[in-house]
């Protein structure tokens with residue numbers, strides 16, 4: 001046995017009641033606010049650590065890793081308080097699952113995806129939904145439907161497109177493509193004619209924010225200084241749809257989007273209605289695979305979609321993104337790490353990246 005580490009910290013005398021409660025709940029929201037060290041093992045942990053609860057008399061609280069280490073404690077190998085946070089590790093596991101889905105010849109089962117992520121199917125399903133806003137099944141279907149969008153834009157008729165994309169019966173296509181496109185294939189071909197879009201303008205820490213949604217999901221999140229400019233932007237993007245101001249019900253959606261913009265790492269628990277060309281959709285899909293707290297270069301995104309020469313087209317697709325933060329084009333930077341441009345202002349890009357980095361190191 002080695003000597004017990006020094007435990008002469010003020011918290012040892014008066015253990016914080018709130019910290020104890022967080023520790024007992026294994027509350028991931030408390031991660032980053034403090035760590036606890038266990039005198040009997042010489043190890044310090046995040047509040048969310050899944051290890052057996054320590055005896056109260058053995059616990060010392062510290063506000064930082066450095067303090068715990070100075071007092072002679074080692075980081076726990078299980079909860080890795082010195083490594084990426086649980087939310088970052090989860091985002092990485094989900095991003096890896098998305099890649100599995102995209103690369104698989106045959107659609108992988110939930111059990112396979114969960115096993116690859118090292119989680120139970122139930123847990124994986126919950127985490128995937130939390131991070132992406134959609135279920136693994138919906139993501140698989142969306143990926144398949146992306147091919148239909150591709151064919152729809154060239155094909156002579158909707159029926160032709162359905163058969164060319166490999167769907168046996170048109171009934172099944174309408175079922176799954178409706179959820180993906182946010183409108184039926186016929187209205188998609190007409191550029192959204194007959195679609196009704198609700199919208200509202202609010203305020204967030206980044207300035208004005210316009211949130212718009214079809215009945216299928218959020219179709220635009222626009223950021224700026226001037227609400228009128230945001231509305232004009234919306235009108236240009238959806239020139240053939242009917243735009244109506246959001247009612248009281250819609251406020252809840254706006255509130256949820258604003259909450260998400262303030263803490264992107266938490267994920268947006270709302271379905272998205274993503275339009276755009278087939279190429280834009282592929283770029284945007286790749287952007288959504290970059291976890292919060294990370295960045296990628298335009299060239300890396302071009303590689304990721306299998307078009308290494310299309311770096312400029314990738315940059316244009318980032319600029320055309322209608323869903324600020326939800327499609328995280330702010331996580332794309334120059335190859336040398338420089339911020340480059342941002343459709344909604346480079347200052348907002350810097351703010352977003354800063355806050356995601358802060359969330360990630362907790």
Ligand SMILES: [Zn+2]
Nearest residue numbers: 045049076079
């Ligand atoms: Zn631990």
